[in-house]
Amino acid sequence: MSRLVVVGASLAGLRAVESARRAGFTGAITLLGAEEHLPYDRPPLSKEFLTGDGTPKHFRTEDALRTDLDVDLRLGTPATGLDVEQRVILAGNDAVPYTAAVLATGATARTLPGLPALSGLHTLRTLDDAHTLRGVIRPGGKVVIVGAGFIGSELACSARRMGAEVTLVEAAPVPFTAAVGDEMAPAITALHTRNGTDLRCGVTVTGIDGDDRVKAVRLGDGTTLPADVVVIGVGAAPATGWLAGSGLKVDDGVVCDETLATSAPGVYAAGDVARWFNPLFGETMRLEHWTSAAEQGALAARNAIDPSAATPCTLVPYFWSDLYDSRVQFVGVPTADEVRVVAGGVGEDTLLALYRRGDRLIGALGVEQRRPVLRMRALIGKRVTWDDALEAAAE
The missing domain is CATH 3.50.50.60 (FAD/NAD(P)-binding domain)
Incomplete structure (x- = not known):
């Protein structure tokens, strides 16, 4: 059978x-x-x-x-x-x-090498992980999140809504570059800045202090961050x-x-x-x-x-993230010859950017541009030209 x-x-x-x-x-x-x-x-x-x-x-x-x-x-x-x-x-x-x-x-979930076995040190991947975090993130608590990708960033938004003091630590000079490319990464980073999140970029974690549970996170720039909860969100x-x-x-x-x-x-x-x-x-x-x-x-x-x-898998990558009050969406791939902002702008409430490789549309980033981004996903799947994509965006 x-x-x-x-x-x-x-x-x-x-x-x-x-x-x-x-x-x-x-x-x-x-x-x-x-x-x-x-x-x-x-x-x-x-x-x-x-x-x-x-x-x-x-x-x-x-x-x-x-x-x-x-x-x-x-x-x-x-x-x-x-x-x-x-x-x-x-x-x-x-x-x-x-x-x-x-x-x-x-x-x-990936973690960092050499971490001590302390309570208060977490990752977030599974339902059980999330249940645990619900029980330890409290109003007034100090939460340090290592990794400012989309999961770390979403968690930072949630922890702040739960009343915690949050510091978001990122080793790269600018987060989100792998997801949306170097040119547009600052547009996503700006959401943290505009909403007052303490974002530390270009610094690595050199150690985590504590006895039975975490007390502080040491950074490569000599800073020590007090912490009740540490979440490793490095992919x-x-x-x-x-x-x-x-x-x-x-x-x-x-x-x-x-x-x-x-x-x-x-x-x-x-x-x-x-x-x-x-x-x-x-x-x-x-x-x-x-x-x-x-x-x-x-x-x-x-x-x-x-x-x-059997048929080939020709899907157009698509992801979304809710950061603060903004819906961020990306379709396609970010490695482009040109990125052009066609609506809104970096630091504004709304943004639509198109990504070109050769003469084809290969990606689109949107902040509060839900329907246009999904339309661009369909056009990428149809292998439309750059000029046709610009014309569609103008509509």
């Missing part, structure tokens, strides 16, 4: 299950999840989950998964190995056979350790071709863990975005159950 095994009860994993059933797959489906929780929405963890009532958003009920989608759901069961010759996935004491598999194990690493010895090609993620197929027959990957060749841009990429995980999960499952009809 045909069996699809999806490793990772994440957004990508859930969309893979749903997509397989929508495509008419009638074989057995097993969904393995390392966490005890039903698939849940991650973006709110650094935002409204912290500042609201702490209720997670689960995508589906257990009954819907087990009954409506007829899924063999195994939560709290992390995969520990993959045997591509025998076509089995090791999970707990079981060897789960597959005819097709989708790997959607996501990523784990995430693809969760590929469990694949050691499998023979699967891994290089900053599970390496895939344009259809999300890995180096092993019948095995595909999706979401944060997948590093694939995107023919739309002619480059290899690994994305940690909500939309990419959803779209890749659905496509990987369709390709896995019917490889003869």
